[in-house]
Amino acid sequence: MFVITKIIFSMIVKTEKDFIQNYLTDASNYKSENCDAVYFPLSSEEVSEILKECNDKKIPVTVSGAGTGLVGARVPNGGIVVSLEKLNSILHIDKKSKTCRTQAGILLSQIQDACKDVQLLYPPDPTEKNCSIGGTIATNASGARTFKYGPTRNWINYLKVVLANGETIELERGKNFAYNYILKLQTKEGAKFKIILPKIKMPPVKNAAGYFIKENMDAIDLFIGMEGTLGVVTEAELNLIDYPNDLISGMIFFDNFSDTYDFVSKLKGLSLEINSKIKARAIEFFDDQALNFLRQFYPKTPSGKFAVWIEHEIYSENKDELMTLLYELIETHKGSLDSSYFAMNEKEMNEIREFRHAISARINENLVQNNLQKVGTDLAVPNGYFNQLYNYCINLCSEEEIDYVGYGHIGNDHLHFNMLPKDHDEYIRAKKLYLKFCKKAVEFGGTVSAEHGIGKLKKEYFRLMYNSDEILRMYEIKKTLDPNLILGVGNIF
Numbered sequence: 001m002f003v004i005t006k007i008i009f010s011m012i013v014k015t016e017k018d019f020i021q022n023y024l025t026d027a028s029n030y031k032s033e034n035c036d037a038v039y040f041p042l043s044s045e046e047v048s049e050i051l052k053e054c055n056d057k058k059i060p061v062t063v064s065g066a067g068t069g070l071v072g073a074r075v076p077n078g079g080i081v082v083s084l085e086k087l088n089s090i091l092h093i094d095k096k097s098k099t100c101r102t103q104a105g106i107l108l109s110q111i112q113d114a115c116k117d118v119q120l121l122y123p124p125d126p127t128e129k130n131c132s133i134g135g136t137i138a139t140n141a142s143g144a145r146t147f148k149y150g151p152t153r154n155w156i157n158y159l160k161v162v163l164a165n166g167e168t169i170e171l172e173r174g175k176n177f178a179y180n181y182i183l184k185l186q187t188k189e190g191a192k193f194k195i196i197l198p199k200i201k202m203p204p205v206k207n208a209a210g211y212f213i214k215e216n217m218d219a220i221d222l223f224i225g226m227e228g229t230l231g232v233v234t235e236a237e238l239n240l241i242d243y244p245n246d247l248i249s250g251m252i253f254f255d256n257f258s259d260t261y262d263f264v265s266k267l268k269g270l271s272l273e274i275n276s277k278i279k280a281r282a283i284e285f286f287d288d289q290a291l292n293f294l295r296q297f298y299p300k301t302p303s304g305k306f307a308v309w310i311e312h313e314i315y316s317e318n319k320d321e322l323m324t325l326l327y328e329l330i331e332t333h334k335g336s337l338d339s340s341y342f343a344m345n346e347k348e349m350n351e352i353r354e355f356r357h358a359i360s361a362r363i364n365e366n367l368v369q370n371n372l373q374k375v376g377t378d379l380a381v382p383n384g385y386f387n388q389l390y391n392y393c394i395n396l397c398s399e400e401e402i403d404y405v406g407y408g409h410i411g412n413d414h415l416h417f418n419m420l421p422k423d424h425d426e427y428i429r430a431k432k433l434y435l436k437f438c439k440k441a442v443e444f445g446g447t448v449s450a451e452h453g454i455g456k457l458k459k460e461y462f463r464l465m466y467n468s469d470e471i472l473r474m475y476e477i478k479k480t481l482d483p484n485l486i487l488g489v490g491n492i493f
């Protein structure tokens, strides 16, 4: 057993088996056997102390945020866990510059509430709000509003990161760019790193698979989406925008997938048109199986086979005019005016959000009950390929007679297709289908992970996107920054 003797008396450390148990899984229900201790640093300096000693002794360190991840990435493979839970203060919200400086362990919901109190909004919104801000940075999380605002990456202005050797690097957006695929970094203590970036082509879609690489990339972007493998984020500065004055939030029901898809395509097109008044911020999809699954818990769900949830912000726009335009669009695309509804107040808006969040949350509960791991896709494909991918998935699933639910961030052509195996035999067959779905998405030019990351569960699929040489070159980046390979062991590589 590894014990960090030098600092154990001055830091919160838990070694009790019952306690540690909570850190041996995440929301994917992936589990590991053990780790030696969980550390709860109270400052960036304490994170530094832990890493220095672990690096000297070559003790593996797994970073934990809030454990809502879906790919087993915060689950340790032995060694110790460093939990950021106690680094949970908002340091400053600046109304003038519209920024929020925060420690990494704070929950997203706390950030969102604090920003709202001063009429500001932090746009990234993974539907799970009990995740830590550090976790969202480490996975480049996105979610519903990504259609309008893009993923977490777009909103991170500054990061403080403790590297494997215990030294600290401060990264401010716009200050340090790669040149000719070479990135130079220097820690506050003086250590210098020269990183050779591989010349890889990233898919032209929302993506959280592997490191972000671009010829003249900003250094900060390497650390967004690195899944705890390059360092520990202890502090961040987030960019904010004005809080909207009002919101349109509606559930639109359809009789078939084809009408649903045509409606979405038109809504997306209009939202992206410069002169259009319609600018949806979220466009979310529910298929017939997802709605039936949810009806068990929400029996008042209106009839209708497929549904789209849209959110549209109101700043200075005329709400009545927008509602008229949306109703015309619904009618033209054969949406059901009887079943569709718009929230009348904030309580109803939150109910729609909860309804959307409930699909993934209830599926995860189902997995725990059946003692199975998640077999749910996180596939994004280029604009216009969503329908082909979706039809491919449902056809194969129907042939194999495996239950499923289909939903996702359709605005970004991002499909969460979750199979619901009832026993181990169905689970094995579902895993085989899963591989086929990933192959199809990559064939279309997409990604095997648009927002959850690769973690420990999706490495096999990651290899569909990049060849072994490209992956090896990504791994070289990790080796440059973490030569003893102590951080996030088993994630991505």
Ligand SMILES: Cc1cc2nc3c(=O)[nH]c(=O)nc-3n(C[C@H](O)[C@H](O)[C@H](O)COP(=O)(O)OP(=O)(O)OC[C@H]3O[C@@H](n4cnc5c(N)ncnc54)[C@H](O)[C@@H]3O)c2cc1C
Residues within 6 Å of the ligand: 026, 027, 062, 063, 064, 065, 066, 067, 068, 069, 070, 073, 074, 084, 104, 105, 125, 126, 127, 128, 130, 131, 132, 133, 134, 135, 136, 137, 138, 139, 140, 141, 142, 143, 144, 226, 227, 228, 229, 231, 232, 233, 234, 357, 360, 361, 364, 451, 452, 488, 491
């Ligand atoms: C019901 C449900 C719905 C979800 N919906 C969405 C969604 O719509 N969009 C989306 O993007 N995700 C979604 N997720 C996934 C999850 O919420 C995100 O991946 C989230 O970003 C994970 O944050 P966390 O704090 O829980 O991280 P953890 O699970 O604790 O860790 C995730 C990864 O981040 C690393 N990490 C955590 N903190 C740090 C840090 N400070 N420094 C370095 N590395 C760190 C860990 O090592 C690990 O690799 C959903 C999850 C659930 C359960």
